Amino acid sequence: MKTSQSAYRLAPWRKQIQNILNVLIALIFIASITMIYLYCSAQMTKMKLEIQVLHDERSSLTRMIADNLTQEGQITSFFEMEKRARQAGYIPIDMYDEEVYTYLPVAGFQDESFSSLNGVSQINSIPVSIVKPEYTESLQRWLKENVSIKKSGDQ
């Protein structure tokens, strides 16, 4: 009885297609990883750009606030106020002529003490960063800090 025996386990064209598919699968896998990486990178870059724009705005606002406060100080400076008062027709009181002013005790009146300083305490400072540390530190550092905190907490 004559038996026929195949020279190949798989037909060469099949084997080639299989190889091509394997390579394609590997490429698709790599491309997927790359796409995810690129997507994350793009997101981070976008976020960073937004952060930088906000920082610029913040710096600009800080400068503007400082400048406006000082301009207000300039406009209300003693010399400017005195000049405007004179222009408006006010004249300095003759302190030697007691008739031109009267001292009146007012019940319930409180000395200026600190009431007039309320505005001072509300001076705007640079706002706190809105980006949480978790977004700016590496996983390694996060683990290190949290592990060390837990360790010290345990003690």
Place this chain on the structure above:
Amino acid sequence: MNRIDSRLKFLVIALSIFFGGVFLRILYLQTNASAIALKESIGESFEYMTLEINSERGNIYDRQGYLLAGNSVSYTVSLKLQTSNTHGEFIANYLAPILNMDHEVIKKSAEIKFDEKKAVEMPLTNFATKEQIEKIEQVKKFLDQRELSSFESKTKTLENLDSVVYYPNIHRYYPNKDLASNVIGFFPFLNPSAGASYGIEQFYDEILSGHSIEHRFSLDPNVPDTIPDMPKGASVVLTIDRKVQSIVEDSIKEAVVNNKAKSGTIIISNPKTGEIMAMATYPRIDPNEYWKSSEVFTKDNRFNPAVMQPYEVGSVFKVITLAAGIDSGAIKPETVFNDTGTYDIMGVSIYNWDRGAWGPQTMIGCMQHSLNTCLSWIAEQIGVDRFYKYLDAFGLNQPTGIQLAHEEYYPISKPGDNYWTPISLPTNSFGQGIMTTPIQMITAVNALANGGKMMKPYIVKGIYFDDHAEITQPEMIGQPISAETAKTVTEMLATSLEVEASDSLMEYTRIAGKTGTGEIAKEGVGYVLSVTNASFVGWGPADDPQFVAYVWLQEPLVNIWGSEVSAPLFSEVMTEVQLYLHLPTDRQLACIYTENCPSKDSDEYHYW
């Protein structure tokens, strides 16, 4: 087929070797120390940029909340030399009128030869205003929009203002110019690393300046980076009132100029709390032009003489000796001293200021005529040890601790010290051979005006941090004399002042006080009468003192006497200032709280 297989095998092996090599190289670069160092050094240069970040400097306010020192935005305008070289004339034509700068200066700056290592950018000014920057922007826009002919576009395309760049920066600004500049000090905004100088600016430099850090910014856009939180420096609120300060400054300036004095100082304080309500000196500078300080101030004429310049105060010091004498029981107001015109000690004669002999005098008479002989005798009655203990108790042998930079004091020589001799006791008793600053004197006199309780002087009402405020609380630092002594001395000096220096009296408020004309010792000559320190210290209302004022004119040439220059200055200043301190006159109080309102011409209101 076999040939193809062998080629494929060869390719696989070759690629494996190649990638293996790459892998090993990467491994080597990741682990080798020198490779890591190289990578880091390259990273430092190209991946990171280190910048110093300073938080905004805190403001300084007067007690009413008016700004005395703040921050203003200005712009540094620079030229990028790489592109400005070719058209300096063109740039200067546009920039000179906008920046109010010399045309030639801009042209020369623009034409400085570009050198990548030495000359890249040339700053023109650090203080361009926002309006000037807006004008530059308008011109740039106009130049960008102009239509050029084909010929012009070939020849003039480079003639624009693209090389003009600007950067915003914050600098210190003092809106009230020289008002209270001796108290505020200054921050050298042209050279910030030099740090603040004098006054509040230097004393509180650390908390005013907030935080300063060096931060490494990544140049890799994939590395998110944020500027660390930088809270603004704390703001400082002073106890001085700018209106009062202005009145006092105007008066001291006028007095210094009219009397051709070297300098002048006036301090007004609240004896009940130690608050400084005004501290004026002349000369002063506008801290916006702080570089002039080296031209104006010398070691004999300090930035703020009120705290930085000890001097021999002369007869003003007699109030301390008198108080010590009364408090120790060595003398009483009615004790009589027979003035023969001299007081002899160890062969040295001490004379009165007029070399006269005034005969039998009560202690009030001694103060009325400001007798050196009498005060020398009082000091002897007190005793050496007790006398210097009183000076220590009055805080005259130590700085007061006021919140101003460079407070000075001159240590008092005591028995056992090298420079002390038995003659020191009598001379010290009338303010010679002993040096104090005006702030030390007013602190000591505060005790006389506040029932014997000496309050620590303070000029900062509060400090406002980002998250909390610290309010200065009045602090009693001692009680050198009893309340009874303080009252007695005040009454004695109110009476004596009416004779000694009637020019110092206030129209409708009774005050106590003492004049002083301290001779100045010149090197190699000794004490010279023609060169003096003219001083006056006064407090009132005598019944319940609400203010103490100290006046000092250094070396007045027109009139050397404290009773004739400093005393009337005190009266003038306090009459004007009293209303702004919310203090009624004695007559006003009498009108309000008694049935009879004394007439303006009577002096009944003095004793209501």
